[in-house]
Amino acid sequence: MxxxxxxxxxxxxxxxxxxxxxxxxxxxxxxxxxxxxxxxxxxxxxxxxxxxxxxxxDPLLLLVNKDTPLPKDYDPDLKVLNSGNKSVAEVIYNDLRDMLTAGNAQGLSFCIASGYRSAERQQEILDQDIRKLTAKGMDYDTAYQNVTRTVMPAGYSEHETGLAVDITALSNQMLDETQVDTPENRWLRENCSKYGFILRYPEGKEEITKIDYEPWHFRYVGKEAAREITEKQITLEEYLK
CATH class of the missing domain: 1.20.5 (Single alpha-helices involved in coiled-coils or other helix-helix interfaces)
Structure with missing residues (x-):
């Protein structure tokens, strides 16, 4: 046992x-x-x-919008365009030239409606647009809200960076949604990312950018960022989150 x-x-x-x-x-x-x-x-x-x-x-990804002002000491190096009366940040000049030259080779003709703006010029444009509405009887606050859907006050505009350009078709120089129907604008929207540009204020993203759809407003962010932003169909605000 x-x-x-x-x-x-x-x-x-x-x-x-x-x-x-x-x-x-x-x-x-x-x-x-x-x-x-x-x-x-x-x-x-x-x-x-x-x-x-x-x-x-990254200075090319500088965010400037209704909620984010430009740094007070911001002072871009500028290069005058061939037209002689407009300039852009020197860093975007070559790619901008290459983009427009490529479009020209396709039989397209462009007009740069606006490039760099000083703070003084930016405020002047805002005030002019507000005065036009108040002259029609609109009160100042309502006029301000309407105008700032497309024009920012001094210190809050991408145009002050020199990294943004308003580009229209030579045959239609109106800064409105009729640009969408021009072959120049279609080509730019399809090809701008190859040259480091994005459509800055796309349709359907107004709640994010707080700016109305502007098919003519292109912003330089560099080729890598432009490719990713365009492929993902996002805004600069979303890219920087």
């Missing part, structure tokens, strides 16, 4: 040792897997943070 008890007791001990021998390894595997997963997640978060920081520090 003692031998049988001893035999059974030995089996229990051996089985217990087997279980104890397996459990720690399994626990170590789970712990290692969890640790590796946490490390990957941390690395992804760090990479995402670095990417956001790089975007926000």
């Amino acid at each position: 003692r031998r049988k008890l001893y035999y059974h007791f030995s089996i229990v001990i051996i089985a217990g040792l087997c279980i104890l021998g397996c459990s720690p390894k399994k626990s170590r595997d789970v712990a290692t897997s969890q640790a590796e997963g946490e490390t990957i997640q941390e690395a992804e978060v760090e990479a995402e943070g670095a990417s956001k920081s790089e975007k926000k520090n």
